Amino acid sequence: MTSSFLLDGEEVPFTPGQTVMQAASAAGKYIPHLCWHPDFAAHGSCKLCTVKIGGGFATACTTRAAAGQDVENGTEELTAKRRTLLQLLFVEGNHFCPSCEKSGSCVLQASAYEVGMLSPHFDHFYPDRAVDASHPDVLLDFNRCIMCELCVRASREVDGKNVFALSGRGAKSHLIVNSESGRLADTDFAATDRAAEVCPVGVILRKRVGFAVPIGQRDYDARPISQRVVEKLADGEQEAG
Amino acid sequence: MWTPSRQEEGVAVTNIESILERHAYEAHRLVQILRETQDALGWLAPETLTCIAHRLQIPRVQVESTANFYSFFHIRPLGEYRILFSDNITDRMLGNQALMQALCEKLWLEPGRVAEDGLVSVDTTSCTGMCDQGPALLANYRAITRLTPARIDEMAHLIRRRVPVGDWPPEWFHVEDNIRRRDVLLDHGLAPGEALAAALDRGPTGLLGEIERSALRGRGGAGFGSDIKWRSCRDAWGDAHYVICNADEGEPGTFKDRVLLSSDFDMVVDGMCIAGFAIGASKGFIYLRGEYRYLLDRLETRLAQRREAGLLGRDILGRGFTFDIEIHLGAGAYICGEESALIESLEGKPGKPRIRPPFPVTHGYLGQPTTVNNVETLALAALIAVRGGEWFRAIGTPASTGTKLLSVSGDVARPGIYEFPFGVSVAEVLEAAGATDTQAVTTAGAAGSCLAVSEFGRRIAFEDVPTGGSIMVFDQSRDMFEAARNFAHFFAHESCGFCTPCRVGTAVNARLMDKLALDRSSPYDLDEMERMHHLMQGASHCGLGNTATIALRDILAKFRPAFDRRLHSPDYEPGFDLDAALSQARRMTGRDDAGAHLTDNRSAHAGGHPSEAKP
Ligand SMILES: Cc1cc2nc3c(=O)[nH]c(=O)nc-3n(C[C@H](O)[C@H](O)[C@H](O)COP(=O)(O)O)c2cc1C
Ligand code: SF4
Ligand code: SF4
Numbered sequence: 001m002t003s004s005f006l007l008d009g010e011e012v013p014f015t016p017g018q019t020v021m022q023a024a025s026a027a028g029k030y031i032p033h034l035c036w037h038p039d040f041a042a043h044g045s046c047k048l049c050t051v052k053i054g055g056g057f058a059t060a061c062t063t064r065a066a067a068g069q070d071v072e073n074g075t076e077e078l079t080a081k082r083r084t085l086l087q088l089l090f091v092e093g094n095h096f097c098p099s100c101e102k103s104g105s106c107v108l109q110a111s112a113y114e115v116g117m118l119s120p121h122f123d124h125f126y127p128d129r130a131v132d133a134s135h136p137d138v139l140l141d142f143n144r145c146i147m148c149e150l151c152v153r154a155s156r157e158v159d160g161k162n163v164f165a166l167s168g169r170g171a172k173s174h175l176i177v178n179s180e181s182g183r184l185a186d187t188d189f190a191a192t193d194r195a196a197e198v199c200p201v202g203v204i205l206r207k208r209v210g211f212a213v214p215i216g217q218r219d220y221d222a223r224p225i226s227q228r229v230v231e232k233l234a235d236g237e238q239e240a241g
Numbered sequence: 242m243w244t245p246s247r248q249e250e251g252v253a254v255t256n257i258e259s260i261l262e263r264h265a266y267e268a269h270r271l272v273q274i275l276r277e278t279q280d281a282l283g284w285l286a287p288e289t290l291t292c293i294a295h296r297l298q299i300p301r302v303q304v305e306s307t308a309n310f311y312s313f314f315h316i317r318p319l320g321e322y323r324i325l326f327s328d329n330i331t332d333r334m335l336g337n338q339a340l341m342q343a344l345c346e347k348l349w350l351e352p353g354r355v356a357e358d359g360l361v362s363v364d365t366t367s368c369t370g371m372c373d374q375g376p377a378l379l380a381n382y383r384a385i386t387r388l389t390p391a392r393i394d395e396m397a398h399l400i401r402r403r404v405p406v407g408d409w410p411p412e413w414f415h416v417e418d419n420i421r422r423r424d425v426l427l428d429h430g431l432a433p434g435e436a437l438a439a440a441l442d443r444g445p446t447g448l449l450g451e452i453e454r455s456a457l458r459g460r461g462g463a464g465f466g467s468d469i470k471w472r473s474c475r476d477a478w479g480d481a482h483y484v485i486c487n488a489d490e491g492e493p494g495t496f497k498d499r500v501l502l503s504s505d506f507d508m509v510v511d512g513m514c515i516a517g518f519a520i521g522a523s524k525g526f527i528y529l530r531g532e533y534r535y536l537l538d539r540l541e542t543r544l545a546q547r548r549e550a551g552l553l554g555r556d557i558l559g560r561g562f563t564f565d566i567e568i569h570l571g572a573g574a575y576i577c578g579e580e581s582a583l584i585e586s587l588e589g590k591p592g593k594p595r596i597r598p599p600f601p602v603t604h605g606y607l608g609q610p611t612t613v614n615n616v617e618t619l620a621l622a623a624l625i626a627v628r629g630g631e632w633f634r635a636i637g638t639p640a641s642t643g644t645k646l647l648s649v650s651g652d653v654a655r656p657g658i659y660e661f662p663f664g665v666s667v668a669e670v671l672e673a674a675g676a677t678d679t680q681a682v683t684t685a686g687a688a689g690s691c692l693a694v695s696e697f698g699r700r701i702a703f704e705d706v707p708t709g710g711s712i713m714v715f716d717q718s719r720d721m722f723e724a725a726r727n728f729a730h731f732f733a734h735e736s737c738g739f740c741t742p743c744r745v746g747t748a749v750n751a752r753l754m755d756k757l758a759l760d761r762s763s764p765y766d767l768d769e770m771e772r773m774h775h776l777m778q779g780a781s782h783c784g785l786g787n788t789a790t791i792a793l794r795d796i797l798a799k800f801r802p803a804f805d806r807r808l809h810s811p812d813y814e815p816g817f818d819l820d821a822a823l824s825q826a827r828r829m830t831g832r833d834d835a836g837a838h839l840t841d842n843r844s845a846h847a848g849g850h851p852s853e854a855k856p
Contacts, residue, residue, distance in 0.1 A: 044596050045740045047780050057779035062596050084776050088745035122749055122769075123816050147738070165302035166738075167309040169574070169591070171748040173738035176309075178302040180287045 005069035014065035021049055021060040024073075025233050030226035031073050032082055032111050034089075034200055035148035036061040038233065040157065043149055046089075048082055048111065083115045090120040092171070093127065094143035101210045102202030104218025108146060110225035129174065134185035137207055144201045145175050151195040151204060158194040163187050175203070256281040257289065261296050268297045269607070271307050271589030275314055276531075276572055284318045303590075310591035310737075312366060312573030313382055313531045322361040322400050327377040329368035329493045330727040331650045331713055337376035340393050341365070347397035361400050367575060367731055368493040369532045372650035372713070373419045373657045381406045382534055385413045414535065418500045419657030422673060424644045425636060426508075426617075427660050429624055433507035434552040436623035440515040441560050443626065445475070448519050452622060454630025456642045461487055461578075461615035462685070462709035463784075464641075467622065470612055474602040475520040477610035482522035484513050485606065485613045487583060489530045491575035492686035493731060494711035497646035498616040500658050502529075502536055505620060506543055510566065512619025514557065515626050517564040520612055525566045528583050531573045540568060575735040579783050580613040582737065593739045594783040617646055617710070637663035641702035649674045651714035661701070668697040670712060678716045681800065686711035687728040688788040691721075691795040721800035722807065725793050726754040732789040743786030746777045750793065756816045757807045763814045767797065767804060 004013045005020070007029055014023035019042060024031050034046040042061040049060040052072040060071070072078060089108060097103050129142040147166060155163040163184075167176040179186035189195070196204050215221070219228055260277045264270040274293060279285055285308050294301040308314045315323075326332070326341045345352055345363050355362040371377035374386040380396075383406055392413065399409055420427060440448050453468035474482060486509065490498040501509055513525045529537065544566055547553040555563050569587055571577050577586045581595035584606050605611020614622075621643060625633050634642045641663035647670060650656045654675025661670065671679055683691045684706050692699065692706070699706050715724060733751035738744040750773055753766050774790040781787045797804060820839040827837050 042596065044782065047741050047782070050780050081776055081780060084772065085741050085780070088741055088749065092745045092748075123752065125748070147741075147744070162300035162302060165300075165306040166591075167302075167306045168738065169310050169312075170736040170738040170744055171733065173744065176302055176305055178300055180291045180301065 003065075003067035005065055005067065005071060007071045008074050012065075012071075018065050019061055020051065020053075020058075020063050020065050020069070020071055023065045024060065025230070028230045028233075029073075030230055031060045032114060032225075033061060034107055034111065034146060035150065037150055037153075037198065040150065040153045043153070046085070046146065046148055048085055050078065050081060050085075052078065079115050082111075083117045084121075086112045086115065086117050087119075087121045089146050090117075091122045091124045093145060094124075094129070100144070100202050101205055102144070104215045104221040105213075106202060106220070107200035107225065108144075110220035110228075113220070114225050125171075132177075132182075132184050134183040135189060136185070137191035138184065138189065138196060139205045139207055140175075140177075140184055141203055141205060142175055143203075145203045146201055147173055147175075148200060150198045150200060151175070154198040155189075155193060155195040161188055161193065161195075163189045163193070163195060257292055257296070261293070266297055268299045268303075269588040271297070271299075271304065272311070272572060272586055273569060274589075275304075275308055276570060279314060283321070285314055285316050286318075287316070290316070307589060307591055310574065311531075311571075314572055318355065318359060320355045320360055320362040321403070322406070323379075323381055324361065324363045324396075324400075325366035325379040325382075326363070327367075327369035327371060327375060327379070328365035328727070329372060329375075329731075330724045331372040331494060332368070332375045332377060333723070333727060334651060334715075334719065335376045337378075337388070340376055340388050340390065343390060344393050344397060347394070348400065360403075366532075366573065367491065367735060370490055370496040370499050370530070371416065372494055372496060372648065374417055375650075379532065380409070382531060383414060384416060384532060384535055385409075386416055416499075416503070416535065417657075418504050420500065420504070420660075421649075421655055421657040422659040422661065424660040424662060425628075426620060426624055426644055426646070427505070427658075429505075429508065431508070431623075431627060433547070434511065434550070434558065436508070436511040436626045437514050437518075437552065438558055440511075440518055440623075440626040441558065441562060445519050445521070448515065448626060449475075451625055451630040452519070455625045455633040456630075457618070457621055457625060457633065458641065458703060459615055460617035460621070460645070460710070462492075462688075462707075464703045464707060467614065467618055470602060470614070471516065471519050474610045474612040477603040479603075479609040481524065481607075481609050482517075482520050483606045483609060483611040484516045484520065484522050484525035485580075485583065485587070485611060486513050486525065486527045486616055486619055487578060487580065487613050488527050488533070488616050489571055489575075489578035489583060490533075490616070491530060491578045491735075492688060492709055492711050493728070494650055494683065494686045494713040495648045495709060496650075497648045497658055497710045499533055499536070501616050501620055501646070502533070502540065506540060507547075508620040508623050509616055510544070510547060510553065511623040511626075512614075512621070513566060514553070514562075514564050515622050516612060516614060516619060518562055520610070522612075523563045523565070525564065526587060526606070527566060527568045528577070528587060529568055529570050530577075531571045534570060537568060537570060544568070574737075575731075576737040576783075576785055579785065582783070583613060584611065591737070593737045594785075638700070638702045638704065640704045645701060645708065646710050647701070647708070647712050648710050649712045649714065651712075652676060652679065652716035652719070653714050663702045664700050666698055666700050667692060667706065670701070671697065671714065674714070676714050676716070678718075679714055680717045680719060681715040681721055681724075681796075683711070683713045683715075683724070683792060684708045685788075685792075686713070687731050687792055688785075689791055691724075691792050691799065693799045720803055721796050722757070722803035725796040725803075726758060728792050729754045732785070736785060736789070740780075740782040740786060742777045742780040743782065743789065746773045746781075746786070747789055749773055750790065752816065756814075757804065760807050761809050761814050761816060761818075763808055763810050763812055765813045767808075770794070770797065 004011045012027045033049040035043045044059045044062040051060045132140040152164045155161045290304045294304040376388045457467045458464040576582045577592040582592040586592040601611045647659045729750045733747040736743045736747045774794045
C-alpha cells in the first residue's frame with residue numbers, strides 16, 4: 001500500500017520507512033542537499049535539505065515520510081536559509097571556483113547557483129589547510145572540505161578501509177586520514193575506492209585527469225543541479241563525481 | 242622539549258598495556274583509556290594513538306578523532322604544567338584576565354603557547370563551575386579556587402621550581418559548597434538507602450505511580466516529564482537497560498550538581514538505583530564532567546562503601562535487586578551534556594549528538610534503552626520515593642512542582658546555592674543573595690534569556706522563566722556587551738562542529754562581536770547577528786545551536802546602548818584595518834612616507850562589500 005504526502009502542494013507517494021528525501025527523489029522532486037547520497041545512510045549535518053513540516057523545521061534526509069504531511073521545500077524562506085548555509089560553507093573554507101578542478105561538476109557550486117547565491121556575503125575565514133599530494137594517484141585539497149563525511153562513510157561502508165575521519169571540534173573540525181604520519185600515501189587508499197569518487201566538492205581529486213572534460217562542458221555547466229540530480233536518480237547513476 | 246629515552250619508552254608501553262587491560266580492551270571505553278594514558282604519559286603522542294588503536298583493534302583515525310575532540314586531551318605536547326583559567330563571564334567579573342596576564346608575565350609566556358623549555362602552558366577554558374568562589378583555574382586539570390594576585394605569584398614560583406601540582410598548598414584546592422538556603426531537598430534528613438528501601442517497598446509500578454503523581458519534570462533544562470521518560474524506557478525492548486546520571490553540568494554559571502554530588506551523594510545514588518529499579522536496569526553510569534575530577538576518588542570510595550553496606554551491587558538490601566554504578570569522567574566538552582552526545586562519549590566517540598528519532602529511551606547506550614537524567618532530578622526522585630507524589634506536588638506551581646536548586650553568582654553579596662520552591666520571583670532570589678543595584682540577570686546560563694530590571698517580578702518556573710539553575714547577576718557597573726561577547730565565544734568554542742549552521746554560525750557571531758569590541762562595526766553587523774539567530778534557531782541539529790543565540794539576541798534587544806556605543810559608522814565597515822595591514826610591507830620596504838599610507842580606508846573598497854565576488 002502506498003501513501004502520500006504533500007511537497008509544496010504536490011502529492012508525493014512513499015513506501016513506509018522512506019524518508020521525505022528518498023520519496024521526493026524517487027518522485028523526481030529535488031530537495032537541495034550536500035551530505036545526503038542515495039547509497040548511504042542519512043547523515044543530517046549539512047542542513048541544506050531543511051524543509052518545513054507542520055510549521056517546524058526538519059531535515060528531509062532524516063525525517064520519515066508520513067501520510068498527510070505538509071512539506072514546504074521551495075519557499076523563499078527556505079531558499080534564503082539555504083543561501084545563507086551555502087555562504088557559510090563558502091567562507092569557512094577556501095573556494096576559488098575559477099581555478100578549481102572541480103568547477104562545473106561540484107555539488108557545492110551547483111547548489112549555490114541553484115539557490116541564487118551571488119556572493120559569499122560573510123567575511124572569509126581563510127583557514128590554513130595544507131594540501132596532501134603524497135599519494136601517487138590522488139591529491140587531497142582540504143581547502144574545500146565541507147565536512148559532509150561522504151568519504152568517511154564510503155571508505156568505511158563500501159571500501160571497508162576507514163581511511164578518513166573528521167577530527168577536531170567546532171570550527172577546528174577537519175578531515176584526517178588513517179596514518180600516524182597523517183599522509184594519504186601511508187594509508188591503504190586506492191584511486192579506485194568508492195571514497196575517491198563520492199566527494200561532492202574538490203577535496204579528493206584524481207591526479208592527471210584534471211581538465212579532461214573542459215570547464216563549461218561539465219555536469220552542472222549545461223543544466224542546473226535540480227535537473228541533473230533528478231535525471232541521474234532516474235537513470236540509477238551515481239550522483240557525485 | 243622533553244623526549245623519552247629508550248627506557249622511558251618501555252615504561253610507556255607497559256603503562257598503556259596496564260590501562261588497556263584494566264578497561265578489558267573495550268573500544269567503547271576509549272575516552273577513559275585516553276584520559277588515563279595522558280595522565281600517565283603527559284600527552285597523547287602519535288605513536289601512543291597508534292598503539293592504542295592497534296591494541297583495541299579499531300582504526301587509528303577513530304582514536305585520533307576522539308583524542309582531538311575533547312579540550313582536555315592534547316595530541317601535541319603542552320608542557321609539564323597545563324594551566325587553564327576558567328573564562329566564564331563571572332570569572333571575568335572577578336578579574337581572571339589580569340591574573341592570567343600576571344601569571345604569563347611571570348613565566349615569560351603568551352597565553353595559548355607552550356613555554357620554550359616545554360615547562361608550562363597557560364590558556365583559558367570554559368566555565369569550571371566554581372563561579373561562587375572564582376576566579377578559578379585548572380592546574381593539570383585539578384581545580385583551584387579563589388585566585389588572588391598573591392596565589393598567582395606563588396604559583397609561578399612553584400612552577401619554576403617544578404613542584405608537582407599534588408604538593409601545592411592544599412587550601413588552594415578547597416571547594417566550598419556555599420549552601421545558602423535549604424528547602425525540602427537539601428533538608429531531606431534521610432539516611433543513605435532509606436529512599437531506596439521505600440522504592441523497593443512500593444514496587445516498580447507503585448513507584449512510577451508516585452513519580453507520575455508528583456509531576457516531576459527534569460531539572461536538566463528541558464523539563465521533560467520524568468515519569469514519561471522512565472515509562473517509555475521501561476516499555477522499550479532491549480537486552481539490557483541503562484540509567485545515566487548526567488553530571489556534565491557545563492552550562493556557564495551553574496554549579497548546583499557539583500554541590501549535590503559533594504554534599505548529598507547518597508541521595509543521588511539512591512535516585513539512580515530507584516530509576517534502575519523502575520525501568521528494569523542493573524547498570525548505571527555517572528557521567529562526571531572533567532572539571533570535577535577532584536570529586537572522583539571521593540565518589541568512588543563512597544560507591545565502594547555502599548557496596549560493602551549492601552546499598553549497591555548484588556542483592557541490594559537483601560531484596561534481590563541488583564544494580565551497580567560506574568563513573569565515567571568527561572574531558573572538557575560542554576556538548577557532552579546533551580544526552581545523545583553524552584552517550585556517544587560514553588561509547589568512546591567524539592561527543593556529537595545523534596540523529597533523532599530514535600531517542601535514547603529506546604536506543605541509547607550501546608543501542609539499548611537508556612534513561613538520562615540530571616543529578617538533581619535523580620535526587621528528587623529519591624525524595625519522592627519516601628514522601629510520595631502528592632506531597633511533592635503541593636510544592637511549587639501547577640506546571641512546575643517541587644523546588645529548584647539555583648546556582649547564584651556574579652554581583653551578589655552571598656553567591657552560592659539557593660533552594661527555592663518553583664514560583665519564586667527573580668527579585669526574591671536577588672534579595673536573598675544580597676544583590677544591589679542590579680542591571681541584568683541571566684536565567685539559563687549562556688543559552689537562555691537575559692532579564693532587565695523591569696522583569697525581576699517574573700517567576701522562576703517552566704511556565705514563566707525556565708532555568709537549569711544558572712542565575713548570573715550583573716550590577717549597573719557591568720557592560721552587558723562583554724557578557725554577550727563572552728557567551729558568543731563560549732558557543733564558538735563549544736560547538737561540536739557537526740552541523741553547518743552552528744559550526745560556522747557560532748564562529749561568525751564570535752567574529753562579529755570581536756569586530757564590535759574593536760569599535761569597527763556598523764548597524765549592518767548587528768543585523769547580521771539577527772540573521773544568524775534566525776538561521777541557527779531551527780536549522781541547527783541540537784539544542785546547542787538552537788539556543789546559542791538567545792542570550793545574545795536578548796542582550797542586544799534589551800541593552801542596545803551597550804552595542805550602539807561601539808558602532809563606528811552607519812555604513813558597512815570592514816573587519817580589518819587596511820592601513821594597518823600595510824604596516825608589514827612598510828617595515829619590509831623601509832618606507833614610511835605619506836604615499837605608503839592609506840588615509841581613507843573606505844576608498845579602498847568603494848563599491849560595497851569587499852567580498853562581493855561571484856562564487
Ligand atoms: C548543549 C546541551 C547541554 C546540556 N547539558 C546538560 C548538563 O550539563 N546536564 C544535564 O543534566 N542536562 C544537560 N542537557 C540536557 C540533556 O540533554 C537532557 O535533557 C537531560 O540530561 C535530561 O535530564 P532530565 O530529564 O533529568 O532533565 C544539555 C542539553 C544540551 C542541548
Ligand atoms: S570545491 Fe566547488 S565550490 Fe569549492 S572551489 Fe571547487 S568548484 Fe568551487
Ligand atoms: S547544533 Fe552545534 S553542537 Fe549541535 S550538532 Fe550542530 S554543530 Fe553540534
